[in-house]
Amino acid sequence: MMNNVNDRQSRSVPKRAALGLTALAWLPLLLGGSVTAAEPAAAPATKSAAKAADGKDWAPPGGRIGYVLWDEVSWGLRETPNKEECPNGFNIGPREQFAEEFPKDGKKRTLAETQLKREAAIWDPDTTPDEFPFHEATGKYAIGVNLDGKDTPEDFESDDGRKGIDNQLFRVVGCVRNYRKEGELGIITTKWRAQKPFNRVTFELTGVDSLKNDPDVTVSYYRTLDTLLAGPTGNYLPGGSQRVDTRWGKRFIISAKGRIVDGVLETEPFKEILVPEDGMGDPAINIFRSAQLRLKLTPESAEGVLAGFIDVEQWYYAMNTAWATHHAAYGQASAASIYKALRRLADGYPDPKTGQNTAISGALDMKLTQVYVIHPESAPPLSAAR
Amino acid sequence: MLQRLLGGGPQSRKKKVLLGGGALAAVLLAAVVVGAMRGPAEPQSKGTPRSMRLLTQDQYLNTVAYVFGPNVQPTTRFAALPRIDGLLASGAAIAGLSDAQLETYQKTATKVAAQIVSEDSRPYLIPCEPAATDAADPQCAKEFLAQVAPLLYRRALSEEQIDRFVAAANQSADALHDFYQGLSVVVEGILMSPNVLLVAEVSEPDPDHPGETRLDSWSLATRLSLFLWNAAPDAELLAAAQSGALQTKKGLAAQVDRMLASPRLETGVRALFDDMFAFEDFNRLAKDNTIYPAFTGETAVDAREQTLRTVVDHLLVRRADYRDLFTTRKTFMSPSLAPIYKVAAQGPGWTPYEFPADDPHAGLLTHVSFEALHSHPGRSSPTLRGKALREVMLCQTVPRPPANVDFSKVQNPDGSVKTARERIDFHLQNPSCAGCHRIMDPMGLSMEAFDGAGTFRHEENGVPIDTSGNLDGVEFTDIVGLAKALRDNPQVPWCAVRRTFAYGTGTPADSNDRRVLEYLSAEFAGQGYVFPELLRDIALSRAFRKVYEPHLRKTFPLPDLKSAERPQQTASAEPASAIHP
Numbered sequence: 001m002m003n004n005v006n007d008r009q010s011r012s013v014p015k016r017a018a019l020g021l022t023a024l025a026w027l028p029l030l031l032g033g034s035v036t037a038a039e040p041a042a043a044p045a046t047k048s049a050a051k052a053a054d055g056k057d058w059a060p061p062g063g064r065i066g067y068v069l070w071d072e073v074s075w076g077l078r079e080t081p082n083k084e085e086c087p088n089g090f091n092i093g094p095r096e097q098f099a100e101e102f103p104k105d106g107k108k109r110t111l112a113e114t115q116l117k118r119e120a121a122i123w124d125p126d127t128t129p130d131e132f133p134f135h136e137a138t139g140k141y142a143i144g145v146n147l148d149g150k151d152t153p154e155d156f157e158s159d160d161g162r163k164g165i166d167n168q169l170f171r172v173v174g175c176v177r178n179y180r181k182e183g184e185l186g187i188i189t190t191k192w193r194a195q196k197p198f199n200r201v202t203f204e205l206t207g208v209d210s211l212k213n214d215p216d217v218t219v220s221y222y223r224t225l226d227t228l229l230a231g232p233t234g235n236y237l238p239g240g241s242q243r244v245d246t247r248w249g250k251r252f253i254i255s256a257k258g259r260i261v262d263g264v265l266e267t268e269p270f271k272e273i274l275v276p277e278d279g280m281g282d283p284a285i286n287i288f289r290s291a292q293l294r295l296k297l298t299p300e301s302a303e304g305v306l307a308g309f310i311d312v313e314q315w316y317y318a319m320n321t322a323w324a325t326h327h328a329a330y331g332q333a334s335a336a337s338i339y340k341a342l343r344r345l346a347d348g349y350p351d352p353k354t355g356q357n358t359a360i361s362g363a364l365d366m367k368l369t370q371v372y373v374i375h376p377e378s379a380p381p382l383s384a385a386r
Numbered sequence: 387m388l389q390r391l392l393g394g395g396p397q398s399r400k401k402k403v404l405l406g407g408g409a410l411a412a413v414l415l416a417a418v419v420v421g422a423m424r425g426p427a428e429p430q431s432k433g434t435p436r437s438m439r440l441l442t443q444d445q446y447l448n449t450v451a452y453v454f455g456p457n458v459q460p461t462t463r464f465a466a467l468p469r470i471d472g473l474l475a476s477g478a479a480i481a482g483l484s485d486a487q488l489e490t491y492q493k494t495a496t497k498v499a500a501q502i503v504s505e506d507s508r509p510y511l512i513p514c515e516p517a518a519t520d521a522a523d524p525q526c527a528k529e530f531l532a533q534v535a536p537l538l539y540r541r542a543l544s545e546e547q548i549d550r551f552v553a554a555a556n557q558s559a560d561a562l563h564d565f566y567q568g569l570s571v572v573v574e575g576i577l578m579s580p581n582v583l584l585v586a587e588v589s590e591p592d593p594d595h596p597g598e599t600r601l602d603s604w605s606l607a608t609r610l611s612l613f614l615w616n617a618a619p620d621a622e623l624l625a626a627a628q629s630g631a632l633q634t635k636k637g638l639a640a641q642v643d644r645m646l647a648s649p650r651l652e653t654g655v656r657a658l659f660d661d662m663f664a665f666e667d668f669n670r671l672a673k674d675n676t677i678y679p680a681f682t683g684e685t686a687v688d689a690r691e692q693t694l695r696t697v698v699d700h701l702l703v704r705r706a707d708y709r710d711l712f713t714t715r716k717t718f719m720s721p722s723l724a725p726i727y728k729v730a731a732q733g734p735g736w737t738p739y740e741f742p743a744d745d746p747h748a749g750l751l752t753h754v755s756f757e758a759l760h761s762h763p764g765r766s767s768p769t770l771r772g773k774a775l776r777e778v779m780l781c782q783t784v785p786r787p788p789a790n791v792d793f794s795k796v797q798n799p800d801g802s803v804k805t806a807r808e809r810i811d812f813h814l815q816n817p818s819c820a821g822c823h824r825i826m827d828p829m830g831l832s833m834e835a836f837d838g839a840g841t842f843r844h845e846e847n848g849v850p851i852d853t854s855g856n857l858d859g860v861e862f863t864d865i866v867g868l869a870k871a872l873r874d875n876p877q878v879p880w881c882a883v884r885r886t887f888a889y890g891t892g893t894p895a896d897s898n899d900r901r902v903l904e905y906l907s908a909e910f911a912g913q914g915y916v917f918p919e920l921l922r923d924i925a926l927s928r929a930f931r932k933v934y935e936p937h938l939r940k941t942f943p944l945p946d947l948k949s950a951e952r953p954q955q956t957a958s959a960e961p962a963s964a965i966h967p
Binding site for chain 1: 721731734
């Protein structure tokens, strides 16, 4: 018997006709009253699927699997134990540059001539030759993707032998302490990425017949809304859910075709991938043009790079707004010098008017963990890892 | 009953209405026939003992929230109650009161009183403004205290008693030069009164049944309210008690139906099942995070909530068959639970969820709340799960293990032993173990389909898990089979009746009249196992309000060494009426 719970009258009606003819007064209600339970709309069911043991081929249920970004290892820096990529050492930072430019020589200088001049160089940078030597990272190898299909002298080689790796951003920040393991950006950026919902982005693969080898998959990129599923030791676990932000995140949504070879996903270029970056409350968006993914996939995680031609002005703005002065000082990251290097080494998307490149090749070295991607007004994704 | 007699579903009943006068005549005839065929009347019984029990923490807080509003929720932790015959509600009748507990009650009362008279709350909690805030105002104090004190004492209070409270408030206000602090002192005192903290039931001769005793109106109101709402009676119920309406059949039915129709019923049903399922154990549930990293503190909280939501939805919203709780695939999902179930969470909060028909999750046994609660911190336990199934769901008692159990066999380090079935096989080989384990392990092993965190699995240590088993002679091959076997086990609804009756009357089932329980069970079955109907039947039963003097435990104090005389025996409990205001 399924009575409407709100139909309290029917509950209070005496159960036995023996209570007399008074029961008949309720008859119309009993006979005609709603008998449809006021059921909340149940979510459609999920389907179970067997998860493959390690090393075996596996297809996600429904050919669909999502990965949420939680760790930005670095801006595509390949660091060697002996710092071979920085033969001239690391760059000096704003404190050292200030001390060098304005030595304590007894000479009187105004605020405008010193601090404000330096401040202006940060917030109104230019491409005039740097007054300080800038040490670019060098060497044969770098992390990244061959974005333009060419192998030119300024390109690198990957550790697994891929030629023509485009990563000029590595040359810019490879010898800046802040961006290396010695610096603090990697740790803090990951913390911000994990903790701040503003920064939540998720990739979803669809049409996946095999997570090992599939020549034709679709990769979609979304801004999503939910917190990460945290483990007990500060790590982030697979199995969480991320709802796609279709309200404010529409402009982030983009798809590209890809293929999986030996468990590694490589995509065709996305026209543009927008990566939100909120550090200290002044949010910014990094723009990756002609972006490509190269990720090693497992049912629980993905790891690899998001490479592309990164918009220089946006990247520079994000650097200055995300990081406080003390980060730049302790991390020896001189914004003015970095800007000049960025513009000098920019290698893509020339300005139609000036001919100057507006973007620099680079890569975001990152880790992602499996999530269910929840699309509004659509069937929920199928159960995985069952 | 009437619906069943008419036969058919709602559509067919509608058609019958259209048949006109002939049908109406038939209905009239049917009603008369049903009257003649009504089931057996409630059997005679001894009733239940007139008890004195401690107000539980939730009952206290629910009462405070009702009287002063939901914002008045002090953070507190009352002492744990003993679990007697499967219920804390029964344990409340034998719980003692220690100095430490009194200190907790006092701290809690202080917090409540302070919040009531705070500048934020006083405009809407105190119905008048004093002439001056730094002096006593007997009129305003009386207005406030006459309103709240009866609700806290769960009975009408005499004019003299209210005047004593007012006098105390005046005295404190004058001493502290603060009207509101004066009120606060009295509220604190009321909340610490034994008459508030203890539910001391009072009996009276039953005029309809000479020689028998029944609960007096106030005690009946309190028993009803604690049963159905897990809180003290509201003003309307107290009014019915005061007018005597509660002692009439019609008046009692009206109040019970009103309470069953109230949204507060959900609070009562949640409390009942939280108690019945021993969910207070969640307060100390911990899992080894290195083994079950997805099981967090939030998971434990949500696991408890998931089952209670399912129970409320199934029993109250859908008014579905109680037994189907053990097979239903409808439940609710939260982001903390979804990773354990390996499904997607549809929202940031709770969302309705239904497992597909071929899914191994079916019914309460497959909830994380059951599988994780009855497991070890780092591994599952067929024995704990089998024991819980017997004791919690079937109201059976599994004897305690002997003191000299050799646990080394369970912790067998032999690497070739992969599954729990192999590990505990010796239980059934060893005659001294087999006696008890035979009633736990066969169904506990089928629940090995879930690990210690409650996540479904096919394998243990790379070996497929054999989930076959049997429950009281019913064979099954998997957890869904066990769920069906449990659902069809006649002990399941019987256990629900027994526990619910004991919960409602506040006395262990041992004291209950078995014939009454059989009668209630038959009614429960006849009504299609619709749980609110069981609540109604219990609340309206004579056994619920009929009481007898409990057997008093005699105590033998130490002899007076000075006089070397043996003191006389004394009863451990005084007549309850002695402490009433």
